[in-house]
Amino acid sequence: MxxxxxxxxxxxxxxxxxxxxxxxxxxxxxxxxxxxxxxxxxxxxxxxxxxxxxxxxxxxxxxxxxxxxxxxxxxxxxxxxxxxxxxxxxxxxxxxxxxxMPFEVADYVDFYASVDHATNLGRIFRPDQEPLTPNWRWLPIGYHGRAGTVVASGTPVTRPCGQCKRTLEAAPAFGPSERLDIEAELGFVVGMPSELGKPVPIDRFRDHVFGVVLVNDWSARDMQAWEYVPLGPFLGKSFATSVSPWVIPLDALDAAMVTPPPQQPQPLPYLRDPDVWGLDIELEVRLNGHVVSRPPYRAMYWTPAQMLAHMTVNGASLRTGDLFASGTISGPDRTQRGSFIELSWNGAEPFDLADGTTRTFLQDGDHVAIAARAPARNGVSIGFGEVTGAVSPAQLDPRVRG
The missing domain is CATH 2.30.30.230 (Fumarylacetoacetase, N-terminal domain)
Known part of the structure; x- marks a missing residue:
């Protein structure tokens, strides 16, 4: 006490x-x-x-x-x-x-660790194919983001501009994103660096990772859809990633460590954890004060330790201040989806807010807050504070309009 x-x-x-x-x-x-x-x-x-x-x-x-x-x-x-x-x-x-901002970000990597999120997006974009790509269950898929646009909670998010191509149009056009989205995530903050050329074994996670933050990885889905083949996300992701002001030490989360979902096929040896654990953390996504989703981190397929082991297995070094995020956290139920592209099924199924309005993607002026809670020692629960952001109108230079 x-x-x-x-x-x-x-x-x-x-x-x-x-x-x-x-x-x-x-x-x-x-x-x-x-x-x-x-x-x-x-x-x-x-x-x-x-x-x-x-x-x-x-x-x-x-x-x-x-x-x-x-x-x-x-x-x-x-x-x-x-x-x-x-x-x-x-x-x-x-x-x-x-x-x-609680720490200076050295490098930023974003993963794609939720099987429910990956499956939902596969069904949206590849309805006649297997929703998961052949490599998804073999390795934690990720991409390198832009550390310079990781911003403190509360920083306004300007609607990004870029190339987008509508399905029935022959050529892309330039303009503000019309499908601005959120991604409710956890981020892991690296403290101790590692040596270039030496992978970090999966059982050394806690020697290197200090703690956890909430992340909103804002996403322009229309820009992302046009650019991501063949090399993956770029401008649709790099304009803003918001981070909560509080870094929760891993030592505060001992009571939240749980057995993660089973993995099939069995991962390769460097991804096999002798003390495998996930985290029993429930997030809450609020849009303009209305709760729209409660994503459960305990449902995540790839664990934090597996993400770190994979990120360094090629010899890539860690630096103090590195941030790697989980990717969108989603569960099997509609009320557990951590992005609007899932909640609205890519705009086909608008979702209702308590004030009688509906949404598919974000409108200018919308305010997003993500919070989370987890069990802790002595039978209490702890919170993560909030990561927040509001959408500002696009700053469109008429000289670059296409």
Whole structure:
């Protein structure tokens, strides 16, 4: 139990203790830990310069033993009443601070790890063929994204422009995307780097990955459909990827680790995990305040450890601040689909909002919020905060209109 005030049902009980970067009182951004409705300013409490920096990167690069030492120390500070007189003056209301991007992204990779999402898209785009491509059950499919457009939660998302080709038209046209979508995902934040040329074995995941964030990988489906053959996503994905302000440490998710769905055929040896685990995390997608989906991460086919092992098996190195995301999280039910292309079946089946309006894809002014909860120790649940974003109109230069 903590002596700090934590409202019932808070995302941030003492079993969580996620890290974020904040600013307040005109001071430069620095690192804090969430507890209840407050944020603990770590630098003055711990007398550690690493927490006075504007990103988590330096701390992330100190490694797992250090991560555990700091977590244990902060837990002690917030549970032992003897520390209260020293710690309490450095607890700031979250409502009074500005949150920032929690880490500087080194590289960004996005996977395609949900069998339900991949199957749905296969049925939409290849209705007369097998929905899954022949390689899908053999390896975690992914693509390299654009680290420079990974943005903090709350950053407005400008509707992208690009080439799109309608089915009955002979040539593509240039203009704003008309099928702007979301993708509800989890992202995994790398702390410890690895050496170029040396794969990271599947059982070394926790030595390298510090924690988890919520991700909304905004997607222009019409641009993506025209460009993705033969080399995959490019401009339809690279314009914005939003990340939540809180990084949930893996150590906070021990109670959420569950057995993932069975994999057939058996993966190749480098993807076989002696301690295979998935995560029992339920996301919630809200559009303009209305809940439209609750995707379950526990249904994901490829595990986080398998994604990391595959990402490095060719000798690709990890860097502190690398982010790799799960791809859209979807379950078997319509109410569990983590993208609008699935919820509306590519626009053919509009879905209803509680205010009586309907949607297929995003309209200008729409606001999207993604939240998540997971079981934690001591019988409580923890939250991830939210990743949010609103759609701004396209900024179309008339000189490039096609």
């Amino acid at each position: 903590t002596w700090a005030s934590v409202p019932p049902g808070s995302d941030f009980p003492v079993e969580n203790l996620p890290y974020g970067v904040f600013s307040a009182d005109g001071r430069a951004p620095r690192v804090g830990v969430a507890i209840g409705d407050h944020i603990l300013d770590l630098a003055p409490v711990l007398d550690e310069p690493v927490f006075a920096e504007p990103t988590l990167n330096r701390f992330l690069g100190q490694g797992r033993r250090r991560w555990q030492q700091i977590r244990n120390h902060v837990t002690d500070l917030l549970t032992d009443p003897a520390h209260r007189p020293v710690v309490q003056p450095h607890l700031l209301p979250q409502a009074s601070v500005t949150m920032h």
